[in-house]
Ligand code: SF4
């Protein structure tokens with residue numbers, strides 16, 4: 001199999017595995033009395049391991065952020081040229097029922113939202129494992145950086161919370177979306193979603209990035225309007241400067257953890273109020289959606305129907 005054929009086969013396999021997870025997997029479940037899927041409408045994007053945005057993430061996402069080659073070397077113990085690696089990133093959208101429930105909340109998360117955060121995310125972790133296994137079956141070595149034992153979350157006074165592998169930043173490089181005022185990634189399926197990713201030793205054509213700025217899909221950053229996410233935040237942790245991660249963290253734990261235990265009866269935390277009831281909840285805001293941009297006017301000769 002040549003490199004092009006292997007890349008095409010890998011894309012087919014990845015997209016089939018994600019689709020099967022969404023449609024058929026018992027792991028894609030809210031659990032408890034909610035006999036319904038946690039996620040729907042998946043999106044997948046790809047980047048080459050040599051994309052210059054990956055080393056640049058050491059500036060924007062934290063000095064300890066790995067490049068794909070660093071993650072691969074750490075996990076597989078093998079030095080691989082960056083351009084021999086692909087990064088595969090996916091979006092799992094929250095369901096309509098989960099979003100509708102959370103829109104009604106003004107302080108704590110709905111039970112569906114909290115369940116998607118805990119039990120849905122467990123399923124997402126399982127999806128990483130399934131994907132690695134299926135790729136291995138096709139002769140492609142792959143790993144999940146965020147699940148590696150070396151993965152670390154760092155908290156420092158200067159940059160707040162950073163990690164070895166930021167799913168949001170990786171999804172941005174993979175053409176899946178741009179950042180909003182609240183810090184979430186606004187994708188074609190909106191901001192109410194969860195992300196996952198792998199690094200694989202295969203060449204896959206990168207997904208085009210239909211944006212020229214890392215905040216292109218946010219109404220606040222692009223048009224100076226909106227700010228709905230700031231109004232939705234129950235603890236005032238979002239303002240014109242972005243999100244105060246520490247204030248958000250304090251609300252998540254212990255406040256929502258205590259509430260979820262007392263009211264819903266399981267250990268967990270979550271909020272997502274800034275991800276629901278906002279214009280970017282389920283889509284790129286219409287004014288900024290590249291898919292809705294008017295087609296360019298025809299050149300003068302074309303206009304006269306040559
Ligand atoms: S709610 Fe508005 S301001 Fe906040 S991230 Fe979405 S588009 Fe940007």
Ligand code: SF4
Nearest residue numbers: 233248271272273274
């Ligand atoms: S997750 Fe909740 S607390 Fe954190 S910024 Fe969003 S609305 Fe505020």
